Amino acid sequence: MTHPLARIDFRYNTQHVPPKVRAAIQKNTRTAIVKRGEAVAQLGVATWEQLRQAAHDLKLHTLTHLDAYLPQLEANVIAAGGVVHWANDADEARRIVLALARAHNVTRITKVKSMLSEEIELNEALGDAGIRALETDLGEYIVQLDHSRPSHPTNPTLHYTKEDIAEIFRRELGVDAPPDPFVLTEIARQKLRAEFLAAEMGISGGNFLIAETGTLALITNEGNGRMCTTLPPVHVAIVGIEKVIPDWNSLAVALSLLARSTTGQQLSAYTSFITGTRAGGPREFHLILLDNGRTQILRDPAARETLLCIRCGACANICPVFQNIGGHAYGWAYSGPIGALVTPQLIGTLRAGDLPFASSLCGACADICPVKIPIPQILVHLRQRVVAGDAFAAPVAPPAMQAGARAGAFGLSQPWLYELGSQMLKFAQMPFARGAWLPSLPPPANRWTLTRPFPKFDATFRDWFRARTPQGRAQKQTRALGAAVLALGAGALLFALARKLWRRK
Amino acid sequence: MTSREIILSRVKTALSAAHRVPMPALPALPQLEGDASARIEATLAAIESVSGKTRRVTRPADLRNALADLIGAEKIGKAMLWDNADLRELRVAETLAELGVAILAPDADKRELAQCDLGVTGADAVLPQTGSIALRALPGQSELVSLLPRVHLALFRPAALRADLRDLLAQLQRDAHAVLITGPSRTADIEKTLAIGVHGPKVFYAWSYEG
């Protein structure tokens, strides 16, 4: 993870993606998108669209009634024998977990993959306290062994080849493994089985919290979620307050969307429902409800829908920016379009002001999002926050960028200035042009040409538009006609003048 | 102020001027057409499509044969099973014992249970569309039976089939400790290659039992 206070330099990060990683990410995201498409087609697109709208509406309903649903959830968890803790911020959440671990003399914890746990940097805090927190999702396990970070919201090992993973196992576990996914998986199974049995505490996140009954719904494919919430005597679940849904009917809608969007499965292999404690399960169940900036997002009507997210990762898979750089460039726990959206709101635009710009605003993310978050609109809202500031944050863009944005806005609003500018570019580029390309430009434009050439300005957009569209061609004809009339008129005038002069002689 | 009060008051402030969105009407979920037999066939096909192994058992003698086949194919030495009326009636424990399998009690030490080859459960509800089976954590229905062994066998009756996911969840809601299982445990974390059998069972059998 980036240093807690360091600014996330997105552009710098994008320029340090190894080509191998890029290839792996392109391949894997493409597979995921194809599988998702098949799953949606199988359900029927009409049904799918109805479900998306319903999920959007029901989650927005829940968010705008959180003041009722949170106490209802809490009461039901307590009635079922669970303990509910409230954490204002990451630090408080970490302290609650540490206190619970100490109270139970815990030295070994097994964990279920949770982005929220990365958000609050829980493993580091536990490690500092001498408690070993082991990730048990295969992908997270590999990433943790390699002291790396997840490169995708739901698929943390997107950046490794099987050869890389065999090498990590050899180096960190001392086992000689062939680069075979099945053998590697078996090795992890053996290692982690012993850990599950020895752990004194299991820590999970949660996919949904059902207010109606106080139930935590936890979804995994590998079965590690079940292991961590069944075998250790204490289970601690840390969940963001936005994960509440009203009832089990709502859950049916949400479950119908989640696995299809994530992996293209109809349902994931295991969905566990946990309501307080139970005979034969952990003796204690603790639910930590985390705010950590979420109520701030809730306050902003233009950004509130950020909190609808069910963390499916589909927006990352479909994003042309993500496909080329992977998750690490986003610099924090959340990556892809949802990372660009959520990170600046949770850690502030001062540190994450680059991220709202980490998008071409093509809109593919909004089209694929199972809960219909208008991601591009909210990104634009956040861009405004970065450059101009708003009720939530002061502007953080450097003065040069602000001046540039203002100059640009002025230039674009004056057609003659725009025309002049684009004509001048044709001449200004001459010293740098090599064939059809501008291979290198002076600063600050070199930030582009350092990584890829820029195509030469051949025509201005207006010329291009005139040449290619019916309106443009019509415009061109009118202009040509106008020019002809003008030329004729001028010719006639000249002729008359010339005659007059000639007659005088 | 406690953190609880702070968070709840922040929520109130955040929503003070907000438009309170009403709860929408939720759309119907896809239902499965066809008679009872067709629905069983569809269920078994859905289970196969998520790498489950299925069999349609109609007579007690079939069940014995099926168990014998499974024990042979999967080299089962030790098993544990639910202790509920349904499995008792089907005499699963006795049949397994007769076939030479050692039976462990589900409340034995978890390390011992982790060595178990086979876990046999019933199914409280089945979703034909996705081939999912729901297991409730009731007394006699230990969750470990479907989790720790290498092989999981779930026996379900046609009466367990539900119309859609909403129907199925409505049933689980009553005691709200349950797991919904769709195929054996799996991962695609290594180069998106599907590998079956990560932490949970590696092989998942689901047999319908009529009769």
Ligand code: SF4
């Ligand atoms: S924003 Fe939408 S598509 Fe992206 S992870 Fe969240 S729910 Fe999925």
